[in-house]
Amino acid sequence: MKFNSRNPSRRRGTLVATAPQSLRPGALPTFTTPPCAVQLDSVSKVYGSDRSEVRALDGVTAGFPRGTFTAVMGPSGSGKSTFLNCAAGLDRPTSGRVVLGDTDLSGRSETELTELRRDRIGFVFQAYNLLGALTVADNVTLPLRLAEKPVDAEQLASVLAAVGLAEHHDRRPSQLSGGQQQRVAIARALINRPDLVCADEPTGALDSRNGRQVLALLRKIVDDLGQTVLMVTHDPVAAAQADTVVFLADGRLAGEMTRPSVEQIAERMTHLGEQ
Ligand SMILES: Nc1ncnc2c1ncn2[C@@H]1O[C@H](COP(=O)(O)OP(=O)(O)OP(=O)(O)O)[C@@H](O)[C@H]1O
Numbered sequence: 001m002k003f004n005s006r007n008p009s010r011r012r013g014t015l016v017a018t019a020p021q022s023l024r025p026g027a028l029p030t031f032t033t034p035p036c037a038v039q040l041d042s043v044s045k046v047y048g049s050d051r052s053e054v055r056a057l058d059g060v061t062a063g064f065p066r067g068t069f070t071a072v073m074g075p076s077g078s079g080k081s082t083f084l085n086c087a088a089g090l091d092r093p094t095s096g097r098v099v100l101g102d103t104d105l106s107g108r109s110e111t112e113l114t115e116l117r118r119d120r121i122g123f124v125f126q127a128y129n130l131l132g133a134l135t136v137a138d139n140v141t142l143p144l145r146l147a148e149k150p151v152d153a154e155q156l157a158s159v160l161a162a163v164g165l166a167e168h169h170d171r172r173p174s175q176l177s178g179g180q181q182q183r184v185a186i187a188r189a190l191i192n193r194p195d196l197v198c199a200d201e202p203t204g205a206l207d208s209r210n211g212r213q214v215l216a217l218l219r220k221i222v223d224d225l226g227q228t229v230l231m232v233t234h235d236p237v238a239a240a241q242a243d244t245v246v247f248l249a250d251g252r253l254a255g256e257m258t259r260p261s262v263e264q265i266a267e268r269m270t271h272l273g274e275q
Contacts, residue, residue, distance in 0.1 A: 122189025
């Protein structure tokens with residue numbers, strides 16, 4: 001397959017290294033399982049000011065090794081979307097830094113961040129965000145065309161085959177089920193062979209059968225293609241597909257679990273909600 005495996009071995013065990021908080025300025029924490037697709041180093045995000053200030057993230061340090069699948073969970077308002085948005089360069093931390101591969105995102109211009117996101121990060125959203133006027137093939141190759149890169153027919157075919165949509169090349173999104181549309185979105189996220197795939201509630205709009213298929217596909221792109229997936233979810237069933245589940249509470253890391261069961265995740269969430 002041209003869409004090549006970079007990490008066929010499925011990694012388990014400690015995924016997120018929560019480094020000591022007392023880092024010397026400018027130093028990245030030492031992670032036990034390098035290299036990381038993305039690292040957050042003492043990242044805080046504050047919205048508003050003075051009395052309306054909200055500290056959405058509070059000194060979060062975490063690293064996500066390449067070829068791993070991580071779910072981010074926490075109560076509503078705990079900072080999950082802010083965490084994902086900072087990791088993906090969609091939002092700028094108020095302090096701390098985010099390093100994508102070996103690229104520090106701090107101080108980058110909006111244009112540079114836009115290009116980094118376009119070229120190196122794949123996004124999958126709850127609402128699919130496909131363009132209804134375009135065919136499946138044109139939706140999938142849009143990131144390439146926006147970057148003025150050539151569209152390689154073989155690459156397109158292999159990505160569509162990887163998500164099980166080879167037959168639906170010329171269909172419009174309205175001619176597909178919700179699950180199929182989300183698989184188109186995943187193919188679009190993969191077309192650039194990104195360093196990181198960020199998924200925000202990717203099964204939130206799907207019934208359980210389609211949701212299971214999408215989760216199995218996210219698992220497959222990690223196991224077979226060596227992709228790195230960071231997924232925000234409220235759903236313990238979805239999170240149980242991940243190698244590691246990271247919990248947030250009040251903008252801070254509140255622990256992690258390695259290959260937990262649905263029941264273990266649900267129980268942990270119940271206790272987080274009580275805090
Ligand atoms: N643009 C913004 N302006 C002001 N406050 C914000 C903004 N975005 C998020 N917040 C606040 O930051 C905190 C964290 O929000 P965030 O959306 O990251 O949480 P979440 O865990 O993803 O929540 P949910 O599960 O409900 O989607 C919340 O208190 C939220 O109200």
